[in-house]
Amino acid sequence: MTEKRISDLLRVSRSAADADRPRRVVVTSPRTAAARRPRRPLTTEIDEQTRLGEVYMVSLVRTQFRLALFVCTVLGCVVGGLPLLFLLVPELRSAELLGVPLPWLVLAGLIYPAFVVGAWLYVRQAERNERHFAELMDQE
């Protein structure tokens, strides 16, 4: 902890010496309740495996896992649901759409573009999650 305090002091004195710092002005609504900015890069918290760092890591892993689980659930419902649907509603097995048997239209055609669209949406969201995490870490 002493290390942390010393580095804080150093930082304060350094910023005080900063000449082109904007002048202090009176604000109409003092934001005393606003959260204070962390004084060290958050990546240090992760590197030193402090409680705070752990919280950040757990939140990242949990966000990504929830996303993955969501995709897998949807996939499971579609893929697991189709045989069940054919089992429970036998008319669907021989139904035809556009002159093609429905099971063939779905299993030999439509399901492939659906996979690609699902994967594309996932990649977009996963990259977005990572970008948010990186931005969070960068605001020193």
Add this chain to the structure above:
Amino acid sequence: MSPAYGVTAVVLVLLAAVLIGAFGIRVSRTTSDFYVASRTVSPLWNASAIGGEYLSAASFLGVAGLILTYGADMLWLPVGWTGGYLVLLVLVSAPLRRSGAYTLPDFAEARLESMVVRRASSVLVVLIGWLYLMPQFQSAGLVFRTVTGAPTWAGGLLVAVVVALNVLSGGMRSITFVQAFQYWIKLTALAVPLVFILIAWRSGGSPGLPPGDPWALPLHGREHPVYATYSLIMATFLGTMGLPHVLVRFYTNPDGRAARRTTLLVLTLLGAFYLMPAVYGYLGRVYGLPATDAVVLTLPGRLVGGTAGELLTALVTAGAFAAFLSTSSGLAVSVAGVIAQDLTGGGVRPFRRSTLLAVTVPFVLACVARPLPVADVVGLAFAVAASSFCPLLVLGIWWRRLTTVGALAGLLVGGGLACAAGVATIVGGPYSGWKEALLAQPAAWSVPISFAVMIVVSLLTPSRVPRNVARTMVRLHTPETLDVDRGDWRPRSV
């Protein structure tokens, strides 16, 4: 048909593979080049290579043959082989790339910090690899015999020699280019004849199936179709991530983000390819062709007569050989890599010796064993992968409380049960009723057992959680743009 066209096609494909592979010699100098192509491969090359590697004889010939034999239920096979990449994408791809491991045993060691788990993974990788290689050599022999009349072992030997040469001369760098080239050959070899076939079909008045043909209906054809369908779905969707030759390909991505994008491209390429086998199977039924793996080879000649038909048949044969070559090369690289690293301590020379071992054993097996349906043995490899590496990867990446003992127990119980069921099917069969269904399609019970064992044993041995699990989690999940301490673990071979 006259063998001349077919032989020419086969020779051209083999020559092209050797030549393209030879380009890699100049660039592969160090061990790192040999194993993972220096990680300088772009997503499209990489995705084509994964596609080329993944589309084996089972995909090129087997799927259409099985659809023709058993009907609509077999449509799940290509669906699962593609959908497996979606599961792999969301659960595994980026963290696995970020782990920095070269092989599955590397990942096991990095995550669980245990040499015992590493060894167990190595044994499973080699077993899955051999299980997958054997049917490739066997079907190469069968296709070669169909085309030229040569003895069955000749085709397998040809493929085995070219694969060994390729891996020995260039390592994976050259293999990446060979594989990428193979994907496009396979796509062309199936698509061009299909266009001609469809034209012939339309000009013949677009005949369809007789109304009410039970062949076209799902949940039909085998005993216990519902169980078999669900078990097939389980094995294919979860087994894909555990195939050693597929995972090794992800290490050639520069970072986790590229690994995701590569997987997305792979899904697109595979989806495009798998639209076609179903059409071959369907038309095979319409024209009443005999229900064998050869339907892809015989349909063009049947519908398009004369020289054009023979040329198309030659093209399909070339595609089939591309399929044998590419899958076998990828498997040989991964099996050889694992043997070299874990049995001899790494380096270029052991890698060469291991390559010979990796190719020779399954070739001998293919000559000795009785011919089994390609898709059966390949399906067994998927089931073993789904019951061993799938839980290891998923729990290892997302669950901090996985312990060394838990992982080992899950690998041994899950992988062991799936292997035992497969061996019983191959050696002991044929069985009947539920016994047949449960043994031929073990995934539906072996995968849940494997997960359960891994979780329960881990919870019972909380003191055996790896010491650096927090650091490993940072390594697996934080984007590369962040400057954080990711630990100092490196694969041992570098």
